[in-house]
Every structure is written in structure tokens, then in C-alpha cells.
Amino acid sequence: MLQVTDLAKYYNEQPVFSGFDLHLPAGRFQVLLGPSGCGKTTLFNTLTGVTPKDAGTITWQGQPVPHLGNLCAYMHQKDLLLPWFSLMDNALLPVRTRGGDMAAAQDKAGQLFLRLGLGGYESHRPDQVSGGMRQRCALVRTLMFDRDLILLDEPLSALDAITRQRHQHLLLLLQTEFDKTILMITHDVDEALLLADDIFLLTPMPMTIFRRFSPEPPKPRAFDDPKLLHTKAGILDHLGKGGVS
Amino acid sequence: MNRAGFSAAALVCLLLGIWEGAVRIWEVPVFLLPAPSQIGWTAIVKAPLILPHAGVTGAEICLGVLLALTTAVPLAVAMFAKPVLEKALSPFLVASQAIPVFALAPLLVIWLGYGIASKVFMAWIIIFFPITVSLLQGLKSCDPEYRTLFTLMGSPFFKTLALLYWPWALPQFFAGLRVGVSVATIGAVIGEWVGAQQGLGFLMIQSNARLQTPLVFAAILWLAAMGLFLWALVGMLEKKIITWKS
Known part of the structure; x- marks a missing residue:
């Protein structure tokens, strides 16, 4: 491949x-x-x-x-979350930057949040959650690349x-x-x-x-x-x- | 009031007290140095006289700030997007600051007239530099690893600008804007000294010529208050907009 x-x-x-x-x-x-x-x-x-x-x-x-x-999608040792966006907005970045069906993307990201134990933290800012949660959010963002x-x-x-x-x-x-x-x-x-x-x-x-x-x-x-x-x-x-x- | 604020206020009171005492004890003539109490009193009683002038100067400053914003922001973004442009333009930017505004003021009055335009332009020259430079620095300070992330997301420049660079540069932009508004008074007042029919600078020159020293000081007091107000306004705006910790 x-x-x-x-x-x-x-x-x-x-x-x-x-x-x-x-x-x-x-x-x-x-x-x-x-x-x-x-x-x-x-x-x-x-x-x-x-x-x-x-x-x-x-x-x-x-x-x-x-x-x-x-x-490819890319995940770095730094979570590289943007401090001015909520976790959800951060996860949606790949869709926002290339353009696409935002509603569907939001649905998908929401499910990934639940799957990775971030349910309920969608509107938190990165500085309000732990390092592990930030890295999981970065993982959701990586999946949202859809590659x-x-x-x-x-x-x-x-x-x-x-x-x-x-x-x-x-x-x-x-x-x-x-x-x-x-x-x-x-x-x-x-x-x-x-x-x-x-x-x-x-x-x-x-x-x-x-x-x-x-x-x-x-x-x-x-x-x-x-x-x-x-x-x-x-x-x-x-x-x-x-x-x- | 916090401790620092309290000590600052105490220091100001002490200095004003010494000034007031010295003027009264040695009976300094009013045209040489009026006492603080008299200045304050003049600033209040003469408010009907001062206010229209303050309004004109305030309008000049505000227009200058707006003009500076509408030019500095696109310029900084353009120089950030095209480094060639930055290389080409930065000598002119520095030169615009190396020439004293005093030297330009009479020319600007000749070109733009005795009205508000020459003062707005003067304020603009002074304000737009700190805004451009600090915004550009802010944009350039963006972490390259974030840039890489956006590159790999296939983000076009203007989307990256809106989502990444601009928020990243905001703290430095506001730092530049704060410097800009606090020195904006200089530009406007110099313009008024050289030639005007109204404004606080005009009032100062007039009162000075008539040895109405308390009125000169009162005008300065109003000017300082306006500068402080703008400074505080920008500070409030910054707190309102930048709600995150980086």
C-alpha cells in the first residue's frame, strides 16, 4: 500500500x-x-x-x-489543540479547513468523543481538561482527517x-x-x-x-x-x- | 483596591500634596505653576469651554486609530503572507518612524489644510507603526508544529489565518494597539499646535500665549484622561476577546 x-x-x-x-x-x-x-x-x-x-x-x-x-493523518506528541476552541471545535478542524458536511462531521465526532471517553466534555476548552483527555481529543481530530x-x-x-x-x-x-x-x-x-x-x-x-x-x-x-x-x-x-x- | 493600586494612588497623592504645599508656601505666581487644586478646579469649571475642544481631539484620535487599523491589519497580513513584501516594505516602515512627526506636521497642514484631516493623518502615522509591527511579530511567532498540522489538513491560507494565525497573534496585536492609542494623542496635538482652529492642542497654544497657565494644565489633564480612557478601553476589549490561556 x-x-x-x-x-x-x-x-x-x-x-x-x-x-x-x-x-x-x-x-x-x-x-x-x-x-x-x-x-x-x-x-x-x-x-x-x-x-x-x-x-x-x-x-x-x-x-x-x-x-x-x-x-495521511498525523498525530504529534504535542496535542496541538488550539486553546481558543472547544474540544469539539478542535476535533472538527480537519473538516472545517477542507470544507465538507459539518453536521455529519459533528455527528461522527460526537460518537468518537463517546467512544474515547470524552462524552460531556465537547464544549470544554483544552486548558480545562487533563493531558490524557487532550491527547484523546487529538486522536479524535486525527480520525476526523478521514484518511x-x-x-x-x-x-x-x-x-x-x-x-x-x-x-x-x-x-x-x-x-x-x-x-x-x-x-x-x-x-x-x-x-x-x-x-x-x-x-x-x-x-x-x-x-x-x-x-x-x-x-x-x-x-x-x-x-x-x-x-x-x-x-x-x-x-x-x-x-x-x-x-x- | 489591590495593594499595587493602593500604593500607586498613595504615591500620586503624596506628590500632589508636595506640589500643592510648595506652591502655597513659596507663593509661586499662578502663570508660572498653578497648584493642583486650581488645575482640577479649572478643569471642572472650564469644562464647557474645554469639552468641545476635547471632542475634536478625541475624534481625531479615534479616526486616526480606525484608519490605522484598516491599514495596519491588511499590511501586516500581506507582509506575513509574502515575505518578499516584508523585505521590500520594512525600510519604508522604519523610515516613516525615523522622520520626526514634528518635521512632517507643517507639510501636512499645507497639504491637508487646517481642518481635522491633517491631524487624523498625523495620528495615523504614529499609531499604525506599532500595530503593524506587533501584529506581524505575533503572526510570525506561530508555532511551526501547528503550521505543519494545518498544512497536512490541506488548509488554504485564509482559513489557516482565521483559525490559527490571527487568534495566535491577538495578544501581540492588542499590545501594539495599546501602545498605539496611548501615543495617538501626540500626533493629534502636534497637528493642532502647528495649525488648527480647535482641539486641545489649539487650546493649549492659545492659553499659553495668554499666560492662562491653569487652563494649559487643565487641557493637559483632559488629554491625559482621554489617553488613559482609551488605554483602559483597549484593555477591556482584550479581556473580552482573549478568554483562553495559551
Whole structure:
């Protein structure tokens, strides 16, 4: 469904990544796992066309495209809610900006609010609710993009550990309930293990994929699943080598 | 009244008291320096004389502010949308502030006449700069990650402007507007000094020439009150509009 071939991005003549390949089949949840500063966000910015790519091709559903800017929804570690709008107005932003049936969108957003435990908070301002609720509102907004591909940029890393655990299964809903294809970047090994169909370990400078793990247990997974712990040991072993082997 | 407000009021009272005492003890001639009590008294008794002039000056300031708003806002937005425009125009903007209004005032009176137009224009020159600059800064201060979000939503510029940039810039816009209205009096009064038949600046020049010093001070008092009123009005408007915490 999404095929990235030979993608390259240079910064001051130094490659952040070059010859980067990725194949993301429809409906799959793939996670790029790597340390902070290894170029994951640059990769997303290049994929979405926020910064132009220096080489490579991106193919979406068999068609070559310049970037995924108009094809994917995007969720950032910051909730990026606008403080002057209510949660509902924030969730409706993608519809408001591109124009469309507002009544239907409001209906849909209302149902998502209920589904994600935000019922009754539609007219609250972002500063009146908790960080977890803000991130869930951002999740509703992401779904309101109404696009098949979702890019998640460390979506939960701004939350505290307890809140983060409670929100991980909500991310899983994107795949299981809303049939999205997901590419997520994170530095959280446990999060990757819980959510991913495929985990790609990244090395920095230049960023390359050097190992692929596909955790076996069906989702939803438990932290203490023996098979998962086995995979985790493998990942930690590779990360322990600093990814420079 | 809060503590800060109380101490400010106490300080003002103290200074006025010293002024009043000094004038009375050394029997300073009225044409040199009238006592505060006399100034206040004049400002009230002479109100029928002062008010029409204050009305004219007030109208000049308000028209100047409106004119500045209708020009500064589109200009700032245009410069924000097209950085080339900002590069091209900013030397002129700075130059417009580097030339003292005093130097322009006589010319403007020649070009626009002794009526209200030359004063409105003078006020406009002074006000529009802080509004343009602060609004532009406010627009440019928008977090790039929010911009990215709007880009990915496929939002056209004017929608992004209405939903994101404009609200984002509002606090700085109001800061500029506050500065603008509080210096607007300068423009109007200078215009009136150079040539006018009415207005507080005209009243000041006339009274000064006749050594009616209490009336000069009374006019200044009214002018200051008008400036403060506009300042407070903008502050209230800001509180009314910006209801969120960022």
C-alpha cells in the first residue's frame, strides 16, 4: 500500500538518511523504534512533504506521489489543540479547513468523543481538561482527517507513565476498530511491543533500518506474555550494542 | 483596591500634596505653576469651554486609530503572507518612524489644510507603526508544529489565518494597539499646535500665549484622561476577546 524506495534527506551535506526503504501493507501497524535524535521526525517531515525530499520515490496504492501530505493523518506528541476552541471545535478542524458536511462531521465526532471517553466534555476548552483527555481529543481530530494512513510521532511520550499505559490500547483501536494503516515512531520499547505488527530498529547517523522484529502474540497483548518478553530481550540486546554493530 | 493600586494612588497623592504645599508656601505666581487644586478646579469649571475642544481631539484620535487599523491589519497580513513584501516594505516602515512627526506636521497642514484631516493623518502615522509591527511579530511567532498540522489538513491560507494565525497573534496585536492609542494623542496635538482652529492642542497654544497657565494644565489633564480612557478601553476589549490561556 505504501512503498518508500531509496528515500534520502541531507542536512548540511550530511545524510540524515539515504537509501531508506519501507514497505507498509494496508491495515498493518508498523513501528520505527530508535533513540531520540536519530532522524525519525525528519523522516516523517520528509514523508509528509513538510521538508522536501532529496531523493527517492514514494508510492501510494500503486501511484507514485510527491509526498503523503494530503494522504495521511498525523498525530504529534504535542496535542496541538488550539486553546481558543472547544474540544469539539478542535476535533472538527480537519473538516472545517477542507470544507465538507459539518453536521455529519459533528455527528461522527460526537460518537468518537463517546467512544474515547470524552462524552460531556465537547464544549470544554483544552486548558480545562487533563493531558490524557487532550491527547484523546487529538486522536479524535486525527480520525476526523478521514484518511487511511496515520502517522504517529511519539503520540504518547508527553504523557506520564500511568496515563500513557491507559492510552496505549486506544492507539490500538485505530487499527482494530477504525481499519487504519499506521506508521508510528517511538523510543519506547514496551509501547512498540504492545502495538506493533512489525518493529524496525533504527540506527542513527545516517538513519537506517538494521533489524526487523514481528512480535507473534495476537493483540491485545499483555506485558508479561513470554513470547513478547522473548522478543523484548532480543530488541534490548540489539539496542544494547548501540545499534552500531 | 489591590495593594499595587493602593500604593500607586498613595504615591500620586503624596506628590500632589508636595506640589500643592510648595506652591502655597513659596507663593509661586499662578502663570508660572498653578497648584493642583486650581488645575482640577479649572478643569471642572472650564469644562464647557474645554469639552468641545476635547471632542475634536478625541475624534481625531479615534479616526486616526480606525484608519490605522484598516491599514495596519491588511499590511501586516500581506507582509506575513509574502515575505518578499516584508523585505521590500520594512525600510519604508522604519523610515516613516525615523522622520520626526514634528518635521512632517507643517507639510501636512499645507497639504491637508487646517481642518481635522491633517491631524487624523498625523495620528495615523504614529499609531499604525506599532500595530503593524506587533501584529506581524505575533503572526510570525506561530508555532511551526501547528503550521505543519494545518498544512497536512490541506488548509488554504485564509482559513489557516482565521483559525490559527490571527487568534495566535491577538495578544501581540492588542499590545501594539495599546501602545498605539496611548501615543495617538501626540500626533493629534502636534497637528493642532502647528495649525488648527480647535482641539486641545489649539487650546493649549492659545492659553499659553495668554499666560492662562491653569487652563494649559487643565487641557493637559483632559488629554491625559482621554489617553488613559482609551488605554483602559483597549484593555477591556482584550479581556473580552482573549478568554483562553495559551
